């Protein structure tokens with residue numbers, strides 16, 4: 025579904041240029057998950073913005089379904105690091121926001137938002153503001169808002185990083201449930217080796233800046249329910265840790 029070819033990107037900074045991404049080539053097949061991991065500052069968030077059409081590459085092209093990405097697309101949703109919820113809107117209104125902006129008719133908005141509230145077990149919190157929610161609940165609202173747009177490609181930037189260990193596992197399981205149910209293609213940036221191994225069907229390892237792809241690992245056991253407790257899970261984490269050290 026996504027093909028990245030010879031992508032490079034630099035930011036303008038203090039009258040000069042900082043090269044952040046260097047000749048990135050990547051394929052993300054439809055309906056798969058892809059986890060991106062790499063050292064701080066290697067350009068992971070920048071790559072998400074490029075995939076979302078928020079930034080434009082200096083060189084190279086990103087194709088979605090064969091068409092070059094030029095600006096933001098309706099079938100791509102993004103969940104940012106701090107969830108991007110509006111503090112003055114309730115759960116219900118935060119989830120409905122994107123639909124209202126797209127001019128979806130109100131009956132349809134109500135149906136979609138109510139279904140998502142029930143799927144993500146947020147019904148009891150529909151009138152709460154973000155400050156009244158826990159980190160895990162806020163994260164579910166952010167997922168709900170993205171899902172309400174019925175995206176085909178879901179981009180997530182360190183979506184679960186600020187959650188405690190158990191809530192994080194709970195939300196990872198929830199994410200896999202919605203990924204399957206909605207037949208999404210998902211691309212997530214993470215700092216966590218365990219998270220990459222649990223959620224990434226493919227794991228992309230990036231080098232220290234300027235970011236290049238060190239390797240792409242196939243991870244066929246991803247998402248297996250009992251996998252977190254399996255010795256092969258720890259072995260895969262060890263392998264990934266070694267590859268990350270190589271890329272530094």
Ligand SMILES: Nc1ncnc2c1ncn2[C@@H]1O[C@H](COP(=O)(O)OP(=O)(O)OP(=O)(O)O)[C@@H](O)[C@H]1O
Pocket residue numbers: 035036037042044062063064065066067068069070071233
């Ligand atoms: N708007 C900007 N202008 C100039 N430089 C920027 C800008 N945004 C990011 N950078 C620089 O680009 C580099 C890559 O940033 P980016 O946020 O993509 O990295 P990252 O891999 O996501 O980092 P982290 O893992 O720490 O979140 C960093 O050196 C950062 O300082």
